[in-house]
């Protein structure tokens with residue numbers, strides 16, 4: 001059965017993504033030159049691709065699809081927001097203030113995505129208070 005392996009890999013890459021984001025944010029704010037060279041330019045992309053394709057693999061196995069099932073539509077939409085806000089935080093932000101605001105919103109998106117994944121509901125973690 002492939003599903004548990006996909007899920008284990010998916011959740012591992014979720015944790016790695018979060019850690020790499022926090023590390024890159026720290027460097028973006030304190031030592032941006034470190035983001036330009038070496039493994040930090042490659043590993044996040046490999047990890048993100050693994051995250052994406054394991055998610056897609058599970059979606060196929062579960063017969064649940066974005067733009068068909070609400071929770072996956074919400075997840076993918078929030079993922080788009082996370083990616084855009086993440087680039088502003090790490091690269092495109094014109095000031096420290098812009099970077100910090102974008103990073104905070106990106107972390108909010110990420111938390112929302114994890115909540116949607118766990119609850120399988122677009123209301124995400126708000127469900128816990130319902």
Ligand code: HEM
Pocket residue numbers: 007010011014017051052054055056058059062064066072075076079082110113114117118120
């Ligand atoms: C930053 C992006 C993502 C994060 C943080 C994330 C997070 C998670 C987490 C934490 C789980 C485990 C939930 C549990 O324990 O039940 C999960 C499961 C899952 N994810 Fe993701 N995910 C992301 C991207 C994606 C993408 C792009 C897809 C598909 C297009 C996807 C599809 C799935 C599916 C199908 C499951 C299995 C749900 C279940 O077993 O009920 N994920 N995700």
